[in-house]
Amino acid sequence: MSAGPPRTVAEAFERLGAGDATAIARAISWMEAGDPRADDLLAAIAQQPASPFIVGITGPPGAGKSTLVDALAAHWAASGQKLGVLAIDPSSPLTGGAILGDRLRMVRSAQTGEVFVRSLAARGKLGGIADAAWSAAAILAAAGRTTVLVETVGVGQADVDIGQLADVVVMVTAPGLGDEIQAMKAGLLEIAHVVVVNKGDLPGAQAAVHAFRQVARTPGSQRAAMPVLTVCAEDGKGVSELAELLEAIRDERSRDGGCWLEFSNRWAAQQLETELGPAASGWVTDRLGRSVWPSALSRVASTGSAHHVAIELLEAAARVPASSSSEEE
Amino acid sequence: MRPIRVVVAKVGLDGHDRGVKLVARAFRDAGMEVVYTGLHRSPEEVVEVVLQEDADVLGLSLLSGAHMTLVPRVIRLLNARGLGHVGLVLGGIVPPEDVVDLKAQGVAEVFGPGADLGGMARWVVHRFSPRPDDDLA
Numbered sequence: 117m118s119a120g121p122p123r124t125v126a127e128a129f130e131r132l133g134a135g136d137a138t139a140i141a142r143a144i145s146w147m148e149a150g151d152p153r154a155d156d157l158l159a160a161i162a163q164q165p166a167s168p169f170i171v172g173i174t175g176p177p178g179a180g181k182s183t184l185v186d187a188l189a190a191h192w193a194a195s196g197q198k199l200g201v202l203a204i205d206p207s208s209p210l211t212g213g214a215i216l217g218d219r220l221r222m223v224r225s226a227q228t229g230e231v232f233v234r235s236l237a238a239r240g241k242l243g244g245i246a247d248a249a250w251s252a253a254a255i256l257a258a259a260g261r262t263t264v265l266v267e268t269v270g271v272g273q274a275d276v277d278i279g280q281l282a283d284v285v286v287m288v289t290a291p292g293l294g295d296e297i298q299a300m301k302a303g304l305l306e307i308a309h310v311v312v313v314n315k316g317d318l319p320g321a322q323a324a325v326h327a328f329r330q331v332a333r334t335p336g337s338q339r340a341a342m343p344v345l346t347v348c349a350e351d352g353k354g355v356s357e358l359a360e361l362l363e364a365i366r367d368e369r370s371r372d373g374g375c376w377l378e379f380s381n382r383w384a385a386q387q388l389e390t391e392l393g394p395a396a397s398g399w400v401t402d403r404l405g406r407s408v409w410p411s412a413l414s415r416v417a418s419t420g421s422a423h424h425v426a427i428e429l430l431e432a433a434a435r436v437p438a439s440s441s442s443e444e445e
Numbered sequence: 446m447r448p449i450r451v452v453v454a455k456v457g458l459d460g461h462d463r464g465v466k467l468v469a470r471a472f473r474d475a476g477m478e479v480v481y482t483g484l485h486r487s488p489e490e491v492v493e494v495v496l497q498e499d500a501d502v503l504g505l506s507l508l509s510g511a512h513m514t515l516v517p518r519v520i521r522l523l524n525a526r527g528l529g530h531v532g533l534v535l536g537g538i539v540p541p542e543d544v545v546d547l548k549a550q551g552v553a554e555v556f557g558p559g560a561d562l563g564g565m566a567r568w569v570v571h572r573f574s575p576r577p578d579d580d581l582a
Binding site (some may be wrong): 117118119120125137138140141144145146148149151207209212213214215216217220221223226232233234235238239249300322387 | 472
């Protein structure tokens with residue numbers, strides 16, 4: 117008989133380390149609810165070297181994102197990898213409720229206990245869903261699920277969050293979704309690393325591939341080498357090629373040795389941003405100069421608390437007389 | 446106050462999902478987060494979803510008459526996986542004498558086919574709203 121959900125931070129941390137799914141689930145709930153135990157748990161997690169590889173899967177509705185996530189997850193699970201999936205849907209601005217229907221399509225992953233799937237509702241977060249998804253990914257990684265697939269709806273412009281959160285962004289589209297190529301151009305140029313044309317068996321798939329390759333070749337685009345793949349997520353065609361591509365990207369990042377350091381710094385930056393907010397951050401930069409940030413981030417990463425560092429920064433900035441503000445105007 | 450998380454599931458061979466989709470929408474309109482599992486799920490799969498989603502409530506939709514075998518199995522699985530705290534409600538065609546039996550086993554309520562959706566949603570919200578002394582308020 118399994119134990120019920122953990123009640124204390126210590127219990128949760130220990131059970132996460134053992135990969136316990138109930139602990140993962142409850143820790144994510146603490147985080148979503150703003151329960152103070154989540155902050156302490158995340159601070160403890162940030163000290164540990166378990167860095168997730170986060171793959172963002174985004175694209176217009178109807179592209180087949182959930183089916184692709186399912187196929188990708190099942191492919192990796194079959195090779196023994198432990199994964200997490202976060203399926204993000206909007207909350208109703210009127211009622212605060214949400215229909216979280218993405219996991220409906222995750223049939224293959226459901227058959228294997230190797231894939232932990234959690235649906236997250238945006239819950240009207242001011243900063244978007246990135247914070248919550250971030251923390252959830254950290255929790256999953258602490259439980260040994262170091263590859264995390266994050267699925268959201270978007271065509272790039274309103275979807276800046278996923279670009280901030282993910283190590284690699286896969287934009288999924290399909291033929292017959294209307295002239296979404298125009299809408300996706302900005303997103304493709306700004307945040308996507310890989311484009312997948314799903315339902316590759318339908319007419320129009322090759323034309324879509326061609327069109328996206330053109331977009332990637334736009335002068336000034338830093339994504340000139342952006343790969344465009346075709347898959348058929350439903351029957352799995354092309355999925356192993358996509359998985360290989362993503363693994364190559366992951367390995368390249370790890371080789372820099374910075375995977376954990378990068379995660380730790382990104383987490384620290386996010387925490388500090390949340391504590392300070394844009395106005396205070398701008399004011400601190402103004403009074404103390406940009407050079408104050410790297411050491412501030414290290415202090416957040418090593419102490420696990422952004423709150424005290426934020427207070428220190430604000431106090432230090434307040435001591436600088438307005439007339440001798442930094443030369444960066 | 447955080448939203449109530451409900452998993453709405455269809456278990457077994459019954460293939461009718463129009464009603465359960467309407468229920469999902471009514472629950473959303475009442476401010477709940479609803480995870481819908483789709484058709485033809487096994488009890489084991491449904492309980493796994495409840496666990497991963499840390500659901501407050503599981504709503505089972507059963508129109509096939511198999512409730513007296515499926516429901517006890519789900520209850521056993523919930524208990525075995527440390528999910529005894531999760532509320533359980535049923536929707537479907539259930540004879541009154543079975544309702545008594547099911548409630549004795551721990552089902553909180555059984556809603557028949559003609560049940561008013563808004564009323565059902567309000568009942569669930571009222572019954573399962575987090576209380577101040579709950580561990581996850």
